[in-house]
Amino acid sequence: MALVLRFGRGDAARCRFAVSPLQETMTALLVLKNPGRHGWYPTWLRDVRRDLAGLDLRLLSVAAPSHGHGPDFLWPSPTSPLTTIEDDLAQVQATDPRIVTAQLAAHARRLASRTVPVDVYRALIGDPVTARDTLVAQQRLAWQALVAPLWDRMRGLLDADITSRSRQLADGGLEGLFAGLHQRAVWKNDELHLTGFQRGTVDLRGRGLVLVPTAFGWPNLGIGPTDDVSTTPPALVYPMLGAARLWEPATPPPVIIRLLGAGRASVLAETVIPSTTSGIAQRVDLAPATVSQHLAVLRDAGLVTPKRHGREVLYRQTPLAAALLRSDPLPSTEPYRSGDNGLSTRPGGRAIYD
Structure with missing residues (x-):
């Protein structure tokens, strides 16, 4: 089975990347409900269970x-790589009550075979405005407990993915982009075939396609909305x-710790993922002012480079820093190249997200 996305005139030009804090929050909630999905979540699960104590997310x-399909309005399509959680929640809050009623009623019918607390079920099928507002409030609580502590580091990875994919798109067009996006996504004859989904065809009708990288959703592929009447791009x-x-x-x-000192070395190591000063400070347990000083020295030494991301500045390692942090020594026979600050790098010593 395959769902086919049909690209028409103007759709390729309207393909764009975006991130969604709410998408990560909702997917993190699914991981919380099914912790056996992947093997690398135990530490996160241990930490967040403490933060969830006393929260009502029923x-x-x-x-x-x-498993299965849930109300689409809870998973709004993001619009930008700079989307914030408040942007996402505002979209959910603005959902027409008639849409809320229809989608929650359909979801309630799918719950017929499950045991659901009576008060929760009544809230699900009751007043749509109250249900919507309650769901938005619980989404905000879930974000604060599940994703917000990780968001700076996560967003750095998401931004790095978008940079890499954008280069693929520029070099090879949609065919080059989709060739390495996911094994279940196949581009042929101006159509994107998504295997494993319910069979059907979605005509993009000039809406384009929003491409959203995810951390908690790994290794799955998702798509929506796929109805024929929506004006929102899938x-x-x-x-x-x-x-x-x-x-x-x-x-x-250890050798880098001896060279730079423990604090500055820790700051440099954290920039393997593009990060803000405050995010690094939180992870290395140093004052933001101290981290800012370390970053200034590392920048002057050519080890980190700043990049503005909306209102924030993200710091990332340079290829030179990636070479320094390699566990194996650099070969002494490599010739010096100008711009290397007196050090040489071997092929492949470049940062993963360069």
Whole structure:
């Protein structure tokens, strides 16, 4: 079975990338409900269970099933790589009550075979405005407990994925982009074939396609909305590159600690994922002012480079820093090249997200 996305005139030009904090929140909730999905979540699960104590997420948990289809309005299509959680929640809050009624009623019918607390079920099929507002409030609580502590690091990875995919798109067009996006996404004859979905055809009708990398959704592929009447472009949610790095500790080699000092080496190691000053400070347990000073020195040494991302500045390692942080020594026979700050790099010593 395959769902076919049919590209017409203007659709290729309207393909764009976006991120969604709410998408990650909802997917994290699914991981919480089914912790056996992947093997790298135990540490995260241990940490967030403490933060969830006392939170009432029952209605949201029932509205976001572990398997099958849930109400589409809870998963709005993001519009930009700079989307914030407030942008996402505002979209949900603005959902027409008639749409809320229809989608929650359809979801309630799908729950017929499940045991749902009476008060939660009544809330699901009751006043649509109250249900919508309750769901938005619970989404915000879920975001704060599940994703917000990770968001700076996560967004750095998402941004790196978009940079890499954008280059693929520029170099090889849609065919080059989809060739390595996901094994279930196949481009042929100006159509994108998504295997494993219910058979059907979606004419994009000039709406284009929103491409949304995800961390918590790894390794799955998602798509929506796919109805014929929606004016919203479908969002194709795909696993981001380097998802495992989100859970790996950024530990600098001992020789780099001796060279730079423990604090500055830790800051440098954290920039393997593009990050803000405050995000790094939180992860290395240093004052933001101290991290800012370390970053200034590392920038002057050519080890990190800043890049503005909306209102924030993200710092990322340069190829030189990636070479320094390699566990194996650099070969002494490599010739010096200008611009290397007196050090040479071997082919392949470039940063993963360069």
